[in-house]
Amino acid sequence: MIHSVLRQALHTRGDEPAILCHTGSHESTRKELTRLRLRRDDLLVDLDAHTLGEPFEVASVGAEGQPEAVGLVAVVAASLTDLRRSLTAANALPPAVHLVVVVADTPGHHGPLVPSPPGLEEWNDLLEMRVRRLGKRGWICELYFPDSVETGQALDCVLHGTNGGRRGPRPVPLAGVHGRGAALWRSGDAAATGVSATGPVPLRRVSPVADLVVRTDDGGLPLWEDGVVPHLDVPGPQSPGRNAPRSRTAQPPTTQSPTTQSPTTQSRRPEAGARVTEPDPVHPLAPLDEHTVNPIGFTKKAGGPMGDLCTRDGRTVLREGTKILCVVPEDGTVTDLDIGRARYLRGVRVDWSGPATPVTVVRAVIALAAGGVPVISGPVPDWAAGLGPALTETLTGPAESELADPLRREEHSVRLRRASLRVHGQLVRWRTLAARAGVPVPPDPLVSVMLCTRRPELVGFALAQVARQRGVRFELVLALHGFSADLPEVRAAVADLAATGIPVTVHEAPADQVFGAVLNDAVDRTSGSIVAKWDDDDWYGPEHLADLLMARAYSCADLVGVTQDLVYLEELDLTVWRSYQTEKPSPDVVGSTIMVDRSVLRDVGGFRPLPRAIDSQLLLAVRRDSGRIYRTHGLGYLLRRAGQGHTWGADMGYFLRRSTRQWSGWRPSSLLEGEPAPLGRPNPLGKPGPQAGRALLRTTDYQGGQS
Known part of the structure; x- marks a missing residue:
């Protein structure tokens, strides 16, 4: 179908030239393009090999007296990971009348x-849009604009639609990139700009289009000539042995000539002197794109076979027995499709002994770990220090036999994804x-934890759970619903929390105020852009x-x-594990673990002024507003179920049966x-433990917030 669609597009494009692009390792996509009959001024482009910062030269387009747009731009990608990686390069493509993705x-x-x-x-002149399924899970999207459209922007809109309508956070700062393989450093960001090898960074109106530039070095780069925008040089795909980001800034001729510049690696802001950067094995590795390489789709089945990440015929491969699941390219990119092919495996063993390029193996391990694939390893060689200490330690922790236990396997998966995404994700x-370059960025988002309770005897217990949160x-x-903050146990617990440096706001709500209204009043007192509900x-x-x-x-x-994976049934003194499917879009999550953007909460009308079922009503409101709800793992949470007093009326048998x-x-x-x-x-029983929490609970009291 790809060949026929592109052949028809070439036939109807008129007199303008066409640019046909491909990205990813899917051989059939490249074959489809090479079979097409092209004109002399048409271009066939490998976006993965294109040097970012270099323009696309198209004959008869863009020069004085020539049209600004081409008749057709086609981008054929093997996967969404590949399509997102190509977005920065696509920003340099000329406008197109007809775009095929x-x-x-x-x-x-x-x-x-x-x-x-x-x-x-901006799209009022869209004349035609057509979306077709390609095979079982592939897709073709065609957009036709008689007056042309910016190619990079239109491609970004296509990618945006696959995420369910919400873009998610973008990396900061605003970035410029240069060199082969530089697209790996800023995947999926339409605001990233390819820049020349020397600079200066182009201006948009009066401001540079980037606040920091990363250049990939394949064996020698010229001096950086922009004294305003700092840069970092990192190893390119052909120089994996290079170890650390470094920066060279050209000095003004009046102070220092390029021939006398110190060879020490430096980074220089216009208001600061040269600063030496220390070698680091982690940061020279290109980050992974967490929007496509992530735990979504993780399966809890622990009965599958083991796989191996190893070298075969000089290439790094992921295999199960003699079956090759995927071949990892030299830059180490693992796509969303590769992660999906590994989902049925119980785990993956890493073989470090092959002759493969270090960056290939290391980045492949990082990606598998970010995807939650249970990866294990023996001792990690020194050349794999780019994994980082946390991921290295996690890989070598469990024995292979532990992966046969579904609970232990999932715990290992969670530790892996934490260690990978929090170090190697693009956002971080x-x-x-x-x-490292001295570029200021906005602070991390502030999360407002919102806790509503009717039980003063549980305030100290709940605040202890809040106080130990880390990484956020x-x-x-x-x-406080119906009691005063002056009660001794409440005042002491709040003072202990405040002593840790955590900002705390106390709101006293009247006892006769309906629960949903109390929550709305609490939201009104939050300062963060994100609200997290707490029981x-x-x-x-x-x-x-985190x-x-x-x-x-x-x-x-x-x-x-x-x-609600883990539930403690207090009356029976029994813990049950209900192995629900996690890491998936879902209409239902535990109400006392809801995290929602404050703007979303406002847009859906806040909490309904009801005495019960508040959380389920919020979930319905978000779905009704076409919002997306996502369910992550539940192993860091334990629901307490007492005999009575819950706003959710399920009995003990409900949990036991399931x-x-x-x-x-x-x-x-x-x-x-x-x-x-x-x-x-002090702990009523003299030591921390589950009995301390149970001693504080009165089952006849109202259970605030659980729906």
């Missing part, structure tokens, strides 16, 4: 290539690069908020939460990392 295959959780228009009447990496900027808004008697692991933020970023969801495994006593996942002692007073 082809993705040969997509994972099941992504939508079709239906564009999300940019607004502001660019913040790190900005810090957050504040607490504590709504007063459940257990939360120290990375609960995991939700991470899921929010890679899922592009409007609301995220976790499952359980996959049961344990006597309080038995959380190891990701919960135990239980802290309540704040504000």
Whole structure:
């Protein structure tokens, strides 16, 4: 079908030239293009080999007296990962009258290539749009604009539509890139700009189009001539042995000539002197694109075979027995399709002994770990230090036999994705690069934890769960429903929390105010752009908020939460594990784990003024507003179920019937990392543990917030 669609597009494009582009390792896509009959002034472009910053030279287009647009631009990608990587290069393509976008295959959780228009009447001259399925999971999208459209912008709109309507956070700072393989550094960002090898960075109106430039070095770069925009040089795809980002800035001739410049690697801001950067094995590696390489689609089945990441015939491959699941290219890129092919595996063993290029193996391991594929390894060689200490330690932790246990396998998967995405994800990496270059960036988002309770005896327990959160900027808004903050146990617990430096706001709500209205009043007192709901008697692991933020970023969801995987049935002193499918879009999440953008909460009308079922009503409102809800893992959370007093009326039998495994006593996942002692007073039983929380619970009281 690809060949016939492109042949028809070439036939109807008129007298203008065409540019046919391909990206990714899918051989059939390149074959489809090479079989086409092209004119002399048409271009056939490998976007992966294009040097960013160099223009596309198209005869009879763009010069004085010539048209600005080409008749056809076609981009044929093997996967969405490849299509997103090509976006920075596509920004340099000329405008097109007819745009054809082809993705040969997509994972099941992504939508079709239906564009999300940019607004502001920019697409009012769209004459025709056609979206067709290609095979089982591929897609073709055609857009026709008689007066032409900016190619990069239109391609970005097509990619935007596959995320369900929400873009998710973009990397900062604004970036410029140059060189072969530089697209790996800023995948999927339409605001990234290709720049020349020497600079200066172009201006848009009166400002540079980038705040930081990354250049890939394949064996020698000229001096950087822009004294305003700093840069970092990183190894290119042909020089994997190079070890650290370095910066060379040309000095003004009056102070220092290029021939006398010190060879020490430097980074220079116009207001600061030269600064030496220390070698680092992690940051020279191109980051991964968390929008396509992530845990979405993770399966809990632990009965599959083991796979191996190894070298075969000089190439790094992922195989299961003699079956080759994917061949990793030299730059180490693993796509969303490659992750999907590994989902049925119980785990993947890493063989470090082959002759493959180090960057190929290291980046492949990083991507598999980010995708939640349970990767294990023996001792990691020194040349793989680019993994980073956290990922190295996690890889070598479990024995292969542990992966046969579904719970232990998922715990290992969560640790891997944390260690990978929080170091090698594009969002984190660019913040790190900005810090190394002295470029200021906005602070991380502030999360407002919102806790509403009717039970003063549980305030210390709940605040202890909040206080141990790590890796997130957050504040607490504590709504006391029907009692005063002057109660001794409440005052002591709030003082202990404030002593940790965590901002806390206390709101006293009247006892007769309906619960939904109390929550809305609490939201009104929050300062963060993100609101996280919290319950007063459940257990939360120290990375609960960080995991939700991470899921929010890679899922592009409007609301995220976790499952009720682990439930402690207090009356029976029994912990049950209900192995729900996680890492997927879902209409239902646990109400006491909801994390939602404050703007989304406002747009759906806030919480309904009801006494119960508040959370389920919010989920319905988000879905009704075409929002996306995402369910991440639930191993860092333990729901407490007492005999009575819940706003959700399921009985104990409901949890017992649906359980996959049961344990006597309080038995959380190891990701919960135990239980802290309540704040504000000594532990009633003298030591931290589940009994402390249970001793504080009165089952006849109202259970605030659980729906």
